[in-house]
Amino acid sequence: MPRWTNNAEKRLRNAAAELFEAHGYEAVTVTAIAERAGLTRRTFFRYFPDKREVLFPQTDEIGEAVAQAINIQPKDADAGVLVGEIITVLVRAGTVITSDRQAQRKRQTLIQSSPELRERSRTKLATTAATIESALTTRGEPDAQIIAAVAVDLLRTAYQATLEGDDNASFAEHVKRARTALRSFDSYSRLPAPVSDP
Amino acid sequence: MPRWTNNAEKRLRNAAAELFEAHGYEAVTVTAIAERAGLTRRTFFRYFPDKREVLFPQTDEIGEAVAQAINIQPKDADAGVLVGEIITVLVRAGTVITSDRQAQRKRQTLIQSSPELRERSRTKLATTAATIESALTTRGEPDAQIIAAVAVDLLRTAYQATLEGDDNASFAEHVKRARTALRSFDSYSRLPAPVSDP
DNA sequence: TTCGATGATGACACTCTGTGCTATCGTCAT
DNA sequence: ATGACGATAGCACAGAGTGTCATCATCGAA
Structure with a gap:
């Protein structure tokens, strides 16, 4: 069975949403988001080019x-x-x-x-x-x-x-x-x- | 007599403009701008809230x-x-x-x-x-x-x-x-x- | 002149973002 | 098994931006 449910991107977005809601955008660090998603800071940046983008899923x-x-x-x-x-x-x-x-x-x-x-x-x-x-x-x-x-x-x-x-x-x-x-x-x-x- | 002509802000803007023109915006570091203006990195941020702003002098x-x-x-x-x-x-x-x-x-x-x-x-x-x-x-x-x-x-x-x-x-x-x-x-x-x- | 206040700058340390590089781990086909 | 492959961890580093304290020049008042 997969390590977790493997939707790394979704997990990161959820973690970010929760933390942002709790402490505000600027107060939340990328490391915090990644850790809450059970991942690493580095992995976050493999899914999103920058911190802001985690809130803008859509392609145009x-x-x-x-x-x-x-x-x-x-x-x-x-x-x-x-x-x-x-x-x-x-x-x-x-x-x-x-x-x-x-x-x-x-x-x-x-x-x-x-x-x-x-x-x-x-x-x-x-x-x-x-x-x-x-x-x-x-x-x-x-x-x-x-x-x-x-x-x-x-x-x-x-x-x-x-x-x-x-x-x-x-x-x-x-x-x-x-x-x-x-x-x-x-x-x-x-x-x-x-x-x-x- | 004053150390230089003292227009620190103008000196920073000029230095930035010259460096940007020569090497492009991203390649130029704030430290480089400050040094060319005869100042310190820290002083740069006393005149401009961030690197981009050195190119936008106007108030609205x-x-x-x-x-x-x-x-x-x-x-x-x-x-x-x-x-x-x-x-x-x-x-x-x-x-x-x-x-x-x-x-x-x-x-x-x-x-x-x-x-x-x-x-x-x-x-x-x-x-x-x-x-x-x-x-x-x-x-x-x-x-x-x-x-x-x-x-x-x-x-x-x-x-x-x-x-x-x-x-x-x-x-x-x-x-x-x-x-x-x-x-x-x-x-x-x-x-x-x-x-x-x- | 000397003193003290003031404003600008230097110097330093620190956090955070973003990136390159390498190692490691799990999975899968053969 | 074994080897290839994709995803992730781990590490190191540069650069932006910030807080804090020290230093220095200037200037007005005693």
Whole structure:
């Protein structure tokens, strides 16, 4: 029979979660995590490139899903259609993610408690944005960067709003609300000289 | 007479810049920077909280400027007006920042060369977004978070486009283009079930 | 001038992260 | 058995960041 149940990676993640919850992220050392998992410090770093990563299991599933949806679209789809698809996928993903609000709230609280973790969280979202941007660029979309960035903003803000709200507004509703707010950016441009823009 | 010219902070920044340019960010040790500046490792950390920060001198000037512009507006200004002000200030700031393209290109190349520096760069922008969001929230704007996030996205993407482009498009033109691209987010929502949305 | 306070710097020790390298142990096919 | 192989332990090391104390220059007051 195997030494233990052998899911070293899972054991490490569980140990980390328990210790972080008890003492906070910074107070917990990698050695402590490894020992609680019955392993060695060195082994920890064979499963995770660094200490933060033990809290971010996912590969960029959302970004991949969005890229997939973009690639499926017909060649002549314009930006409006592509964005519509992006939003659809994001709403689906966001709804799934926020299904167990209590667990996500705890996780989010932990992440927000440490600058290191906040930075890593931003990096993950940046990766998602990069994935989306790449898919859009492949299709020749000239404004891929800003579109991808805003899409991820919608995901993030709706995610947080869904978790923070005591009300029962759905993720989709928060996305819709945020999209509406974007209209503020489309007003008549009152810059130095309003040249021509009927 | 003072030991040297005593601008310890400036000396450290210069030393760091020179060494980074010569050997890359990661290859340069804090000790090396300090010694080149005629100081000690320990002194370095008295001027900068960490190694990355030696490359990010600014206090959040842009965020403050935007917040200032927001606070000036009359009480009854709606989101469209506020966003207009935000854009105006961002365009001014962006134009100034991108005035010496060559220097900024070098700086940006260095930052992009290291994951640590990319993360820190994102953190700085997140700070700017937080400043703007706070100013908007103070005014009772319910969509402060998404508006602030998108505003910073405009700043960042236009900044990068301005630096990367060999053409002579201005920062303002890049912002305008990106704003136009945001219209894609305002299309009819074609989600699961189009319930009621005339 | 001398003294004492003050602020900046040096010097040292220490913890923790992250990494390379080697040895060891268990498992499995032959 | 035996040998190959994958996972883990064990060790050593560099570098980041921090706390603490000593030292030194400067400057105002007696």
